[in-house]
Amino acid sequence: MAVPPNTDAAFLREVDEELRRDQMVGAWKRYGRIAVAALVLALAAFGGWLIYQNQRQAAAGVEGELLSKTFDDLAAKKVDAAAKPLADLAKSDGPGYSAVARFTQADLLLQKDDTAGAAKIFAAITADQKVAQPFRDLALVRQTSAEFDTLKPQVVIDRLRGLAVKDNPWFGSAGELVAAAYVKSGQRDKAAALFSQIAKGDDVPDTIKQRAVQMSGLLGVDAPEKTGDQAEEKKAK
Template identity: 65%
Template sequence: MALTPNTNEAFLREVDDEVRRDQLLSFWERYGRWLIGAIVLALALFGGVLYWQHRRSMAAGVEGEKLQTAFDSLAADQPAKAGPALSELAGSSHDGYRALAKFTQGDILLQKNDLKSAAAKFAEVANDNGVAQPFRDLALVRQTSAEFDTLKPQVVIERLRPLAVAGNPWFGSAGEMVAIAYINSGRRDLAATLFSQIAKGQDVPESLRQRAVQMASVLGNDASAAADTANVRVVKPATVKEAQAK
């Protein structure tokens, strides 16, 4: 007896459903335990990440309190009391606290006139790939300032020239040291040009712009216009050495 079209379609659907059930059962029997294991592992990893983030957040809070305590000790003129906390934070896994601690250690050493040790601390920050680039650049400027008198002029120039450009956050400080290194290496024309650029820098501290205007004038560049723009009072020294002393 021939099946009607409706009966034929119903039969085919039943066969198709049965095949799918068999396939699903076969898949579950073969991979079910692995699938459950993968889900459990994923949940465990997710929970581990949440726990790690929580612990890291808690640790950051504790380190923030330690840093504040160290700063309070320094404000009270008790650097020795701040020392242990700063030493601990200098080894922190948190980049910001690590950098701040080392910067502070370097500043304390500068106050003791231990330029070599201070430069070494700033160098650690400058070479720390985990720290944001602007702070690494600042550390390089501080390092170079601490050891400036012991460096050959060309070393200063090559080290700081990438920072001695208008628009860089540390243009003024880096540019001034590069310009002085140009003078010490006999390239007064380059020094005069760089001092003039610093004098025009609106983001450069006023005291630094004033020195730049004076140095540019001594070296033969009329920086009066730059001084007017920057509202800097110009007092022209007689010699380069006198200007540097200011």
């Protein structure tokens, strides 16, 4: 005798599936429009970000070409032709191009002996949070160098003390200014010790090393080993 199908189980499955469909339809009616709106907004935001990135890249390319042409004008001593492009680049949203343009503007002012104007620009770079820290530190060194004759020695020491240490990329330049401030304030022992450290620095430019060797000798400290340029001269002889 054949066993009749379990119609109760089949019926329950159909009811369960129908209930799930009703729940999904209800959820779509309730939340579907919100989900679609959120998706549209997300896609719009992503598309806007892509457009913004493309515009930034295009602007960076234009600014790069402009900066290159400006440097060509400066190399050809066409300072007047370079003035406006530098002013435009100094206002750039790109912190790199802006910093380079402002450094260049300050250097041009120094060539005109306008140390106050140059120091003002260096100070603005130092305070610009968008500029990378190494360049802000360099701007502080350049600012201090421009203002050195008008500053009290202790101001120079306090301002650059954190940079006048080994392994800092600006150790040579900052250390030389701090050591000079020590001399100016009568702290010859500290000046001699710092000049000696600079003269022995592995990553210090040879021109700064040479001056440090000379100053060490003047302050009564035994000169360290010869700098790179001096060693080459000795070999040549």
